[in-house]
Amino acid sequence: MTKLRILHIADAHLDTPFYGHDKQLRRRLRDSCRNAFQLAVDEAINRDVHAVLIAGDLFDNDQLSFHTERFILDQMERLGEENIAVYYATGNHDPGRANYRAHQLGWPKNVHLFTSTTPTTVVITDRDDQPVAKLTAAGHNSVAEASNLAANFQPSDTNLPSIGLLHTQVLSASGAANHDRYAPCSEHDLRAPGFDYWALGHVHLRQQVSEDIPAWYAGNIQGSNPNETGQKGVLYVEIEHGSLPAVEFIPVAPLIWENLNIVCREDVDDLRTLTAFLETEIRSRLTLSDGKEHLLRLELTGQTPLADEIVEEENLEELTQSVKNATDLLWLEMRPHILVLPVDIESYQDRPTVLGEVLHLLDEAKEDNGILQQLSPDPLAQNSEDNLAYLRSLLDGADIHAASLLVDKDNR
């Protein structure tokens, strides 16, 4: 029996909002997103897959530009020219109801669209029209699909490899909390149909949902902001009925986001040494020599004799540029956050000083909501659903910050 070969793409988010301070960076990200998708299509063609599965959020309905529409259709046509079928289940960003773009686009014949929330099963065939797998898929009809779609998938009754295709939020998945809760499901829901492979979308962090379930999030193909770090790409899957799928990650994202927090050291006391220190830290913690271009958001914290100098805008810019040049980063954003002059905070604990009192009060505030509420500025700039949690989060690093402010620089 022919081994099924599929390419699993999810969350391409073409024309998604791209993070970036400047227009040029946003443009690069937009292009890289397209390039990533084009590379994925290249891979599908080169590996001669039976089908390409798109697990929703191919694009962002509200942001989809005409030219990206053309791009998507062109890529689908490329696959069609190679006789590769595309199975596309819509997600919350590209729902399939009549008035949405996914429904309106003039898809080529090789594209099978799943817009209904009711699971539909189709047979995937090879070039000789011989069936090689059965695919069950459901799509999002609207932008806020709240029902559990996975629960409606029926067990497979075929000797062919069976595959599920769905844009869903598996509640137990890593990073699921960072995403809106659409079409939520549990691991049990995925285990029930006994599929040989679940091609999932929605959570941008690539992962197998659980070790005992062949359900995979491919993750998005290009990180769109500093929080979506690391390599991004698609999954190439080979499946034999009854066997575990062989899943290979293919990185396609040309740009890699990275997010680092570096705690400055007290013995680094000049900007040149600091540059070298940061370069060493970045190189040791990131893999920069992977042929990709890297974008890094770097948060500098801790106690350093250079605290006052670093926060100077001019110095910060120079430092950023030096580190960027030294590490060949495409983009670097350096943010000092509670970066203070060295202070021996321990020596102030339980001492009859205002700082001692501050430290004591801080401990109380962390434990006592009443005190925290009492200390809360009125009004707050940020309105949060959980004000206390928000306020508590603001206390992180407050001890060091308060100490650095209260202790006279001349008497350190």
Add this chain to the structure above:
Amino acid sequence: MRIRQLDIPAYGQLVDQQLNDLPSELVLIYGDNESGKSTLFSLLTALLYGFYPIKGFPYRPWHVDRYPEFRAAIALDDGSEVDVYRKLTSSPTSTLQRNGRTENLANRNLPFVQHISRQLYQSLYALTQHNQRALDEKTQQEIEDRLLGSLAANLLRPSRAVIDELEKKASSLWRPDNRGNPEDKKLRDQLHEAKQNLKRIQQINQDVRVDVQNLASTKDKIGKLENTLAKLNARIRRAEVLLPVHDALKQIKAWRSEIPDEQAASQLPDGLENRYQMLSEQARQTRQRAQKLEEEHTQCTQTANGITERDMQLLSVSKQLENWLINISGHKNEHHGIEKLKLEIDRHLEKTKRITKMLLSKPWERTYVPKLQSIILPNLKERIRRFSQLQDEISRMTARAELLPTTSMIGGIPRKILWSLTVLALSSVALSFVLSKPIVPAIASFFCLCTLFVAIFNAFLRNQQNHLKQENKHASRKNAIADQVKTEQDNLREKIKQIFEELPIASSLLEHPDMELYQNIREVQTHLEERDRLTTELQQRQTKWGQDQDNLGQLTSNLGEERANQAGLEQLHTSLEQAREHKRSVDEAQKRIEEIDAGALRDAQQALSKAQQAKNSLITLILAATKEHEIDEQVLRHAKELQDLLRRITNAERDLQNKHPNLKQLKQEVSKLDQSADGWSLLDQQMVEKAKIEANHLQQQLQQLREEKGSLETKIENSKGETSIGEAQGQIEQIEQERTRVQTERDRLALLASLIREADRRFREKHQPDVLKRATRYLGKIVDNYEALTTITDSDGHEQLVVRTASGEFRPVGSPLSGGTLDQVYLAFRLAVIDHLDEGNEKLPLVMDETLINWDNERFDRGVKIIAEIAKTRQVFLFTCHRWLAQRIAKSIPMPLLELSADSQYLTTDHRRSNRSTAANKT
């Protein structure tokens, strides 16, 4: 801590000062103004906290060029002792020695004063007459803040300053009101702008989609319009293109029907009539040419036979004749030359005869010639020359013999004369010795000289005589030789005569032969030789000339000319020229005959035949094309008409082909239309014009649509460069994230400010009572009418420092309290704060400068008591410039008095001296 000893090499105005064994409790220092009290206080501060400020340090030694430097021994509260050394060079050095170890301090604080900052020490631990009273509101507030708030902590900044800083920073990020221009407000504006931009981009996208739809619609319209236009154009084309084709084809067909045999007609050559005429003329001319050639042949044959034998004879010797014509004048000249030569020979002979006439004694005969020529001239010349020499010798000898003198002509002086003169001379000499007369020596000298002269002359004469004798001997010998010479001369003469033996030479010439004879003989021989040479030449030239003359005669006679001269030759040359003319004519005639024979005639005949054939062929074609049997003018015209028809057909077809490359297709279309019922129904011109107008209109519409299409395509293409919605949305999210960050940071800072404020409040609450209690105790020891020093919270919620009177009344520390009372209140408060700050730490020395100066006696005594009490727990340095004050304190508290004077920079103020001073004061 207590400072036990100070060693001051240089510090401000203090130079090489030593303060040993300082009291551990109260150090009372008396000194006038500018005596160094402030310097000493500065030194104490520098001892504890290092030099400050390093740059522009005010206490560099005033009078010596040295670095500020001092050393101190300090006893700490725990009983241990340390030594501190500080020196302010370009790089300050400080060391701390304790427990046998030396610690490098650089310019840092002493480790056991860390709990009190320099600033705090200077403001709090140094009490002067001026800083303890008359505080204004601001200073009062500051004192309250510093003493009761942040400054009460180790090394801390005032809480209020930190809180202000945080709140200011928080406000720069976000404000609840709409005032100022905080970061958040800027971001809000940016967000608004970005959202506007997003709307614009969304609109552009919407427009693009509309444009794409419009483009598709336009393309569709263009397609339809193109279709309609194509049909219409086809109809117009049919009317405009096919109809002319149709007509042309029809005409061609009509023309063809008039041609009996198109194939034959097509073979008719162009310019038929001309060609026919030309061929006829060509045949006629060719025939005439052939006849002419035959006549010419005959004529040439006659010419070729016209040359005579004489012509041939002349031509055969033409070269000789021409040579003779050239050389005849030379021949004549040669004849004249021969005659001249003869005359020359005769002339030489005449010359010979003339010379020999002088030599010969007989008349000239021809037989003399060989004899004269046989004389060998060199022999003759040699003999004559020798003869002449001998003749000269003989003459010379003869002349000398006549001139030679005899020996008798030369004789000597007689010896007697010579002897007499000698005797006379000797006698004179003798007499001169004998006689003393002066004349005698002179005479003697005269005779001596005469004798000497005569003797010399006699010697010369005898020599000449000997010489002549010798000459005479030679002359005798020469005469003998002369005889021999004459004999030889005679022999020579004979020999010369022998030379001329057969010639009758004049005897006189032979007796005295000389060189002239020789010259004449030689000249004769020369003329004879020349005559012989010329004679030989004459013979040769005569022979040659005779031969030439014979040849000429032979030539002319052969040619029948009797005159063997120039005239004859010229006559013959004329005949020769005529013969040559004849020969040329014959040659030309023969050449022409050869040409005619070689092909000219045949060519002409062949050309004639060809012309005839061509004409016949043409006639055949014409007859075939016209279907006639005989050629005549009418037939020829008919043929030409056929040819014109055919040409018209060809031209018409060619035009059609040129106009319509697809003629074949058109023909088919025409053919179809011909067969269809209404194929040519649109032939109405008006309809065609209408159709054209309609097509033009459609074309314009089409052009407009195409422009629209191009415009839409450009617009769509240009929109690719526009920012995408995603990018714009990204910018919005970026700004929103930034806003979140800014707001969070603001909240964080505000929360931190709130936290520090609360902590500060708590600290005050916790620690103020202790300070106030201590202050109340101190105040109670100074005054009676105030019970307590405390704080109250006013209506605005601010805490205020007050004193409570014995009656329970609170009075704010400030006016209306008297200045003296304020001094005392603040002293009490300050001492309380110092005690509070030192609590649990090293107690730092207190410095008081004229603190009690304005106090009344009662309070003064109480103040001294308090100082004495304080001095028990910390060392107190008390400065005063009033001796009475110093004495009064010293009286109250037994202690040594250290005295400074205005010039004390050179004065060692030590304990012993102080002791002495103290003792004196006590006394």
